[in-house]
Amino acid sequence: MNIGLDMMGGDFSPLEAVRGIQLYLNASSTPVTLFLLGDEAQINPLLKEYSIPPQSVKVIHAPQVIGMNEHPTRALKEKQQSSIAIGFHLLAGGKMDAFISAGNTGAMLVGALYSLKPIEGIQRPTISTIIPKENGKTGVLLDVGLNSDCKPENLNQFAILGSLYSKHILGIDQPRVGLLNIGEEEGKGNLLAQATYPLLKENNQIHFIGNIEGRDLLLDKADVMVCEGFTGNVILKLAESLFGITQQKQIHHPYFDRFDFENYGGTPLLGVTKPVIIGHGISRGRSFLNMITLAQKMIETDLLGKMKESFLS
Amino acid sequence: MNIGLDMMGGDFSPLEAVRGIQLYLNASSTPVTLFLLGDEAQINPLLKEYSIPPQSVKVIHAPQVIGMNEHPTRALKEKQQSSIAIGFHLLAGGKMDAFISAGNTGAMLVGALYSLKPIEGIQRPTISTIIPKENGKTGVLLDVGLNSDCKPENLNQFAILGSLYSKHILGIDQPRVGLLNIGEEEGKGNLLAQATYPLLKENNQIHFIGNIEGRDLLLDKADVMVCEGFTGNVILKLAESLFGITQQKQIHHPYFDRFDFENYGGTPLLGVTKPVIIGHGISRGRSFLNMITLAQKMIETDLLGKMKESFLS
Numbered sequence: 001m002n003i004g005l006d007m008m009g010g011d012f013s014p015l016e017a018v019r020g021i022q023l024y025l026n027a028s029s030t031p032v033t034l035f036l037l038g039d040e041a042q043i044n045p046l047l048k049e050y051s052i053p054p055q056s057v058k059v060i061h062a063p064q065v066i067g068m069n070e071h072p073t074r075a076l077k078e079k080q081q082s083s084i085a086i087g088f089h090l091l092a093g094g095k096m097d098a099f100i101s102a103g104n105t106g107a108m109l110v111g112a113l114y115s116l117k118p119i120e121g122i123q124r125p126t127i128s129t130i131i132p133k134e135n136g137k138t139g140v141l142l143d144v145g146l147n148s149d150c151k152p153e154n155l156n157q158f159a160i161l162g163s164l165y166s167k168h169i170l171g172i173d174q175p176r177v178g179l180l181n182i183g184e185e186e187g188k189g190n191l192l193a194q195a196t197y198p199l200l201k202e203n204n205q206i207h208f209i210g211n212i213e214g215r216d217l218l219l220d221k222a223d224v225m226v227c228e229g230f231t232g233n234v235i236l237k238l239a240e241s242l243f244g245i246t247q248q249k250q251i252h253h254p255y256f257d258r259f260d261f262e263n264y265g266g267t268p269l270l271g272v273t274k275p276v277i278i279g280h281g282i283s284r285g286r287s288f289l290n291m292i293t294l295a296q297k298m299i300e301t302d303l304l305g306k307m308k309e310s311f312l313s
Numbered sequence: 314m315n316i317g318l319d320m321m322g323g324d325f326s327p328l329e330a331v332r333g334i335q336l337y338l339n340a341s342s343t344p345v346t347l348f349l350l351g352d353e354a355q356i357n358p359l360l361k362e363y364s365i366p367p368q369s370v371k372v373i374h375a376p377q378v379i380g381m382n383e384h385p386t387r388a389l390k391e392k393q394q395s396s397i398a399i400g401f402h403l404l405a406g407g408k409m410d411a412f413i414s415a416g417n418t419g420a421m422l423v424g425a426l427y428s429l430k431p432i433e434g435i436q437r438p439t440i441s442t443i444i445p446k447e448n449g450k451t452g453v454l455l456d457v458g459l460n461s462d463c464k465p466e467n468l469n470q471f472a473i474l475g476s477l478y479s480k481h482i483l484g485i486d487q488p489r490v491g492l493l494n495i496g497e498e499e500g501k502g503n504l505l506a507q508a509t510y511p512l513l514k515e516n517n518q519i520h521f522i523g524n525i526e527g528r529d530l531l532l533d534k535a536d537v538m539v540c541e542g543f544t545g546n547v548i549l550k551l552a553e554s555l556f557g558i559t560q561q562k563q564i565h566h567p568y569f570d571r572f573d574f575e576n577y578g579g580t581p582l583l584g585v586t587k588p589v590i591i592g593h594g595i596s597r598g599r600s601f602l603n604m605i606t607l608a609q610k611m612i613e614t615d616l617l618g619k620m621k622e623s624f625l626s
Contacts, residue, residue: 134558145495148503182458182546190461190543214550218558230503231544233495235551237527242555245447245531245568253564 001030002058003295004096006083007038008065009103010283014038017102018046020288025056027289030296035096037062037083062086068281072106076114084108088115091274098295100266102279102287109146109269109278116272119304121311124154125271126161126229127278129236132258133220140166141180141217141225144267145233152196155179155226156203160310161270162224163206168301169294170223178212178222180231186210192228200226205310265290268298275304314344315371316608317409319396320351321378322416323596327351330415331359333601338369340602343609348409350375350396375399381594385419389427397421401428404587411608415579415592415600422459422582422591429585432617434624437467438584439474439542440591442549445571446533453479454493454530454538457580458546465509468492468539472519473623474583475537481614482607483536491525491535493544499523505541513539518623578603581611588617 007014021034033056036043040061047057064082066075076085084103088111091099101108118125128142142158143150159177166175179200181189186197188211200208212222217235243259265287266279275298277291298304318334320327334347346369349356353374360370377395379388389398397416401424404412414421431438441455455471456463472490479488492513494502499510501524513521525535530548556572578600579592588611590604611617
């Protein structure tokens with residue numbers, strides 16, 4: 001399998017990407033070829049310095065870079081020789097099986113939506129985050145910012161996508177789906193939640209357990225937690241800042257260590273036709289390692305195939 | 314001044330209410346009469362047991378109790394001799410200057426809205442929560458659940474109410490107002506946030522500093538943080554659960570201690586014509602103490618008068 005990696009994306013690239021590749025290749029015995037997209041003059045010396053075996057990687061020169069603050073659509077159009085533009089070209093053309101970048105998030109989203117298209121039947125692709133449960137288990141929350149205004153059917157589809165992710169990637173057999181809401185009983189909540197509840201209840205592709213509240217997010221109540229991207233993004237960033245605060249205050253505890261986003265690496269863009277993983281701008285070696293591992297798992301489990309099946313009707 | 318206290322509200326009443334009264338009277342030198350509403354057969358022996366000075370309190374017998382799970386509107390209508398119904402009757406009639414209850418939240422809201430009415434010019438009263446900032450300062454977040462679907466003008470009014478609360482109750486001179494959003498720049502966010510931004514920007518009654526994100530909630534970026542009640546309620550309950558988790562895992566740190574809701578006691582209902590404070594169902598003595606202190610401060614600072622002035626146009 002061929003996994004593509006944007007070597008120019010993120011604040012610490014290409015160095016930290018190379019470190020991640022080294023960590024990955026040291027740990028993995030899967031026959032994978034990593035396609036490394038970026039400026040070969042910067043990449044090649046680092047590959048040598050970090051003793052990356054040449055047979056495991058293939059450098060694809062991309063002379064242009066899309067900056068972190070560039071306008072996504074404009075940058076993608078004007079910089080067709082950028083690592084992100086070339087990455088999506090190779091992914092869409094079937095030369096690569098997954099594409100990872102810690103670069104300009106907007107450009108990754110625009111690139112994915114335009115060059116890959118959503119899976120047939122899916123109205124809106126989504127991004128998710130891992131939520132560390134207080135008892136050691138792992139939940140998934142979605143959407144976390146791609147869709148700030150949603151319709152009930154969007155949330156219903158997120159529930160299916162999140163359930164498949166939870167099952168095949170996180171290994172949870174029959175993931176419990178909870179609707180994030182501000183009351184426990186059916187009929188509670190804002191207009192969106194009220195209208196979404198019956199759709200989830202009638203959806204036989206998921207195991208819906210009802211409403212969950214803010215207090216249930218960190219508890220082992222639901223494995224898949226569904227909301228629109230406004231609330232989800234606020235929760236994601238709050239959780240990230242909580243990790244930063246505990247670090248800064250030197251409050252050390254294994255539970256808070258699990259809030260370190262580097263453990264998870266990046267968020268897959270769920271609902272498009274190929275595996276795309278978007279990393280944090282401040283990704284370091286461990287994040288890149290985890291993103292490559294996630295891409296491998298998405299390919300091995302044929303997660304995308306399962307998603308396509310689910311939306312065939 | 315006369316502060317009314319529902320002695321039957323909350324899971325541990327009337328005992329914990331009496332404990333709170335004792336804590337309050339031991340600490341305060343302000344000439345306050347506490348009106349104690351509830352079943353005198355239960356209250357009087359406790360007052361004796363806890364040596365509450367008779368001249369500081371006035372027991373008002375209320376033979377009925379509205380249970381925590383009763384339907385608010387129906388219960389208020391059918392139980393006119395309940396502590397909550399009598400409380401609002403005395404508050405509306407000017408016999409009491411504030412009313413506190415840790416009882417049925419819905420009944421408190423319905424009672425307040427029907428017997429007191431909103432301040433003229435205010436479209437929707439609101440409830441808020443205290444947010445402990447990581448540097449020791451104190452922020453206020455609103456709405457936290459009373460208004461799960463909002464219009465831009467609602468949020469604009471919450472910003473004014475929150476600013477007055479922050480200034481007069483929390484002692485912050487020129488409170489910085491932030492719009493909770495999922496991006497930093499103007500124009501970002503969901504439709505509500507996009508439409509609210511210009512209103513806040515043009516509002517010369519507040520000191521608007523722009524958008525804040527989830528990661529800024531616990532940082533000292535804005536003193537008053539405005540959002541609709543869905544997101545706000547999720548944050549409130551998430552913060553409460555965080556305290557519970559740190560307790561349960563024995564992660565002790567002064568910062569997390571500040572997440573203990575008992576420090577704040579209850580949330581004032583902002584935007585109605587008299588001070589009303591709604592406590593947590595599991596309030597104990599310290600919560601009741603803090604709610605009485607808050608009521609006293611709201612009366613002393615004439616917070617309600619200042620709110621009325623702000624909405625005269």
